[in-house]
Amino acid sequence: MPDTETRPGPDIVRPTTVVSVRFFARYRDLAGISACEVELAEGATVGDLIAQLRADHRLESLPPNPFVAVNRDYADFGQLLTSGDEVALIPPVSGG
Amino acid sequence: MDGTSQVRALITPERIDVAALIETVGSTADGALTVFIGRVRDTNEGRRVTGLTYEAYEEMAQSVLEEIIEETERAYEVGHIAAVHRTGQLELGEIAVAVAVAAPHRAAAYEASRSVIEEIKVRLPIWKFESYADGVAEWQRQ
Numbered sequence: 001m002p003d004t005e006t007r008p009g010p011d012i013v014r015p016t017t018v019v020s021v022r023f024f025a026r027y028r029d030l031a032g033i034s035a036c037e038v039e040l041a042e043g044a045t046v047g048d049l050i051a052q053l054r055a056d057h058r059l060e061s062l063p064p065n066p067f068v069a070v071n072r073d074y075a076d077f078g079q080l081l082t083s084g085d086e087v088a089l090i091p092p093v094s095g096g
Numbered sequence: 097m098d099g100t101s102q103v104r105a106l107i108t109p110e111r112i113d114v115a116a117l118i119e120t121v122g123s124t125a126d127g128a129l130t131v132f133i134g135r136v137r138d139t140n141e142g143r144r145v146t147g148l149t150y151e152a153y154e155e156m157a158q159s160v161l162e163e164i165i166e167e168t169e170r171a172y173e174v175g176h177i178a179a180v181h182r183t184g185q186l187e188l189g190e191i192a193v194a195v196a197v198a199a200p201h202r203a204a205a206y207e208a209s210r211s212v213i214e215e216i217k218v219r220l221p222i223w224k225f226e227s228y229a230d231g232v233a234e235w236q237r238q
Contacts (some may be wrong), residue, residue, distance in 0.1 A: 069221070072153075094235070095150065095193065
């Protein structure tokens with residue numbers, strides 16, 4: 001009978017959501033990058049993504065409540081993200 | 097939709113051709129046609145502007161501009177609307193944005209035109225980077 005205490009078990013695989021993030025104009029300057037990929041816990045929202053981004057010291061200068069678009073539509077912080085989503089941080093617009 | 101609306105909504109680095117834009121809207125049912133043109137101004141909040149660049153989130157700007165046009169066509173009694181916004185580097189006096197509205201009567205044409213440009217200012221994902229005579233350059237917010 002093998003010793004169940006020491007036998008290696010399968011790795012615990014936590015489902016994750018991977019999204020691509022794009023930064024424009026002033027936010028690109030603040031971030032120092034124009035795009036990145038971010039891995040989030042499954043069930044993460046737009047708000048969770050923004051909080052996770054800002055927890056990275058290189059991105060902490062991003063504002064806490066930016067306008068956000070998910071797959072090219074404006075979205076609120078409660079929107080759930082799924083893998084493959086394109087999330088854009090939208091600075092105050094100044095077209096026209 | 098009909099075959100005349102080939103421009104309709106356009107985000108482009110090319111110079112805006114207003115005559116071509118007008119050709120894309122309206123029919124003989126439309127007695128009124130308004131054109132709004134926004135140009136690069138030489139001053140902003142008292143500072144002398146020397147140059148300007150528009151950056152767009154192009155894929156989204158294209159669909160948002162289409163949405164604005166469709167919503168405005170539904171909200172007003174207008175025949176057709178077309179709008180174009182520039183990207184890239186622009187010189188003073190160059191056309192940054194143009195909106196053409198054809199309608200049976202002038203009141204709806206003017207009102208719809210105003211509505212389109214105001215919505216562009218609020219939600220079209222485009223950003224203006226201005227350079228000034230004093231050497232500073234910065235992103236603008238509305």
